[in-house]
Amino acid sequence: MxxxxxxxxxxxxxxxxxxxxxSELYELSFVTILEQYGIGPEISQRYYRSTAGTPVEERFKSLLPKRLIAKDPDLIDMLVQEYWESVTSVPNxxxxxxxxxxxxxxxxxxxxxxxxxxxxxxxxxxxxxxxxxxxxxxxxxxxxxxxxxxxxxxxxxxxxxxxxxxxxxxxxxxxxxxxxxxxxxxxxxxxxxxxxxxxxxxxxxxxxxxxxxxxxxx
The missing domain is CATH 3.40.50.1000 (HAD superfamily/HAD-like)
Structure with missing residues (x-):
């Protein structure tokens, strides 16, 4: 160096x-949530690492199928809440x-x-x-x-x-x-x-x- x-x-x-x-907890929480919607861990992990610093709601919007978001307008907010509850439940x-x-x-x-x-x-x-x-x-x-x-x-x-x-x-x-x-x-x-x-x-x-x-x- x-x-x-x-x-x-x-x-x-x-x-x-x-x-x-x-770092590992944030990534794992993101990947685990998206697996519930059929998005494989390799795809979500690669996307997560390539978009570090992007607000998590934008990340969910980019990877989730548009039909799911259209069907449930509250879906993104719900996933963001689930994500933050997951990562903040562990002590710093x-x-x-x-x-x-x-x-x-x-x-x-x-x-x-x-x-x-x-x-x-x-x-x-x-x-x-x-x-x-x-x-x-x-x-x-x-x-x-x-x-x-x-x-x-x-x-x-x-x-x-x-x-x-x-x-x-x-x-x-x-x-x-x-x-x-x-x-x-x-x-x-x-x-x-x-x-x-x-x-x-x-x-x-x-x-x-x-x-x-x-x-x-x-």
Whole structure:
């Protein structure tokens, strides 16, 4: 892998598939629900991995037969509810080694941030005991809201947004996050726990790994 971590002052993380180890559960829940409607696990698994970062309701709409959706207008909402009930029924768990990772990064005098799609990432980090390592934890992050998060991070760093972005590295497991970083001119590092690493590279990631702890090797 490319050695470049020392070039950055700021690290921006997302949670799922990076700091929090839920990736297999999310995928399994999606695949299991669709199996009830005759969609094979190979098809749904491949689609899930290729569309990481896409809202789950859009994923269900894309794979379910249109006749089923037309027959039951509430079907998508019902499946989305079933999906979230399934994944939130399991306690949050840190990815192995993450507590040591964030402690080491702070000892290097790097500022750490979180931008996340879920509603209460602060609560998750408090629950898991690593809240105090982060200068700011913001969510939910969709579309223009995520740009607002970057502006807030820049204020904390006491820099304008372009200068902050030039000194930051985003670490994420989804294509949409990597594409966002590219748009903002933020360098990015892909974690391939939920998606093919080639897709992360094509979206603009400078490098990828299946283990976020490899950041310590950079």
């Amino acid at each position: 490319v050695s470049f971590l020392e070039e950055y002052r700021f690290l921006i993380f997302t949670l799922n598939g990076v700091l929090v180890d839920h 768990k840190l990815t192995n080694g993450v507590d040591e990772l964030v402690r080491d990064l702070r000892q290097r005098a790097m500022l750490l941030f979180i931008t996340e799609e879920e509603d209460d990432p602060e609560g998750t980090m408090l629950e898991l005991g690593i809240y105090h390592y982060f200068s700011s934890i913001l969510g939910p992050a969709f579309d223009e809201r995520r740009e607002e998060h970057i502006c807030e991070f820049a204020k904390i760093a006491k820099l304008n947004v372009p200068r902050f972005c030039s000194q930051a590295l985003m670490v994420s497991a989804t294509v949409s996050d990597i594409e966002f970083a590219t748009k903002m001119r933020i360098d990015s590092f892909g974690i391939s726990t939920m998606v093919d690493p080639n897709l992360l590279n094509r979206a603009g990631a400078l490098d990828t790994t299946s283990n976020v702890n490899d950041l310590l090797l950079l």
